[in-house]
Amino acid sequence: MNAQSTPRISADGTVLHLLLGEAETRFHAIWLRDNALDADTRDPGNGQRLITLGDLPDTVTLTDARLAEGQLHITFQPEGKTCAFPLRWLADHTYDTSAPAPLLTKNVTPWDSAMAPPSADLTALQTNDDTRRDWLASIRRYGFAKVTGMTPREGGLFDIVDLFGYVRETNYGRLFEVRTEVNPTNLAYTGLGLQAHTDNPYRDPVPTLQVLACLENSATGGENMVVDGFAAALRLRDENPAGFDLLAGYPMRFAYTGSAGVALHSRRPMIELSPDGTLQSIRFNARSAAPCTDVPFDKMADWYAAYRRLSDIIDDTAQEVHFKLAPGEAFIVDNTRVLHARKGYSGAGNRWLQGCYADKDGLLSTLAALEAQDA
Known part of the structure; x- marks a missing residue:
């Protein structure tokens, strides 16, 4: 220049x-x-x-x-x-501009049900830097991606995290099982369908990435779904700007006390913006919602109306991408943006997934280093 x-x-x-x-x-x-x-x-x-x-x-x-x-x-x-x-x-690095900050950063693209899930083979990700760079860039842009070609073995999902960073251990352990249990400590361990949600909103900070890998899946139903929380928030803003501002302007409360010795609580807005107005994260999980006491009385009815509308948008099939994982397949989501869900499944057959958490700073660091090689 x-x-x-x-x-x-x-x-x-x-x-x-x-x-x-x-x-x-x-x-x-x-x-x-x-x-x-x-x-x-x-x-x-x-x-x-x-x-x-x-x-x-x-x-x-x-x-x-x-x-x-x-x-x-x-x-x-x-x-x-x-x-x-x-x-x-x-x-x-220029900062002399009067233009307002964009609602979405330049590397983020919203999507709906027409989205084809980005996907890559694990061996290619492990051996080819170009494949790994493009796959990581897809996660940065769309907030999720699939992995194929895995050996369906216990702990195999750690191979995915090794592509860019480190496992974030929680009270659920380094990994957690997702399959039907008797007297479960979490509804994720039942055959019930789950509304699209972000994980662990009761933590501060939340785990920013989640990996789910399939070891068995012969049960009827149980398809996975993902919803772009940023696209849902943008749709709400277009329909109801005042409602968008209410959900962004007041904190929601989340809590989890389902295990002995665990009492997790957080106080964050469902739609979180950076100080200059850029969409930063979505927290949405009806199962973990605690009573909201931070919205003024005269705004509570409108806040609930906006909350209900956001919930309806998230439930709209026009927003969701769905797929059924086969053994040896996995997917990763940006837990600050993409909501995930599953259809209900029957007791016939087996459905066994393993999940773990990681953090986005490692992914973005690895991606930046790979992109710098091409600069």
Whole structure:
């Protein structure tokens, strides 16, 4: 990327004006100094800062700015220090914009029942970086993906987590069984159908990824379903913006006390937005809902109306993708976005799945490293 004019420094030296492409962009002197890329400011090996703000002068100004070979060279005062910034790096990190933050980030695409589940073979994922990168990118974009070609064995789902990160152990253990039990501690262990939901909303933070792998599935019924919680939230916002704001603006309460020695509670909104308004997560699980006491009396009826409508949208078959796992198949969901469910199944035959949790930071880190190889 080439700048198209000479960079300009404001009269007081605190702001840099730079033309990047077709638009003029401004950077504060203190921002540039804090984010300098030189070896005295950042470790050349790991990129971590070697300074704190307390190491910088109280007032930082610029006295020189020039372009050379695709880089901007800036001199900071009172240090008399000159640092170089690649123009591409500046373009990627510009913050001088009046546009509101998008509701969805650029790598997220909402979907409905027309969605074809992304899928990849486990051996290919383990041996081919391109396959693994594309599969991980699908999870980032759509919030779920399938895995085929597994050996249906106990603990085999850990091979999926090993592709990108680590198992997150909970009170359910490193893995949990999903099959019919007598006197179950959780409704997931019965043959009942389950409404689409996110897992463990009573934790803070919630496990951000869930893996479910099939070892046996000869029972009648029991198809898996997934619903895009972001798409459901967007549909609610289009139909009822005020209701969307109520669900995003007040916390829901969730609780789980179904096992001895366990009493989990959380207080978070069903639709969670970042401070700048980007959709961040969905928490929806009727089985784990606790009495909501944080909505004002005069807003409670409208809050419930929005809650009911979101529930109806989630139950709409137009929103769901369904599939029946065969032994040796698995799927992974972003538990902050995608709701999962299952149809009811009969007592005839066997249905045995194993599940575990992991965290999205490992997945996104592995994906970023793979994408950097191609840059």
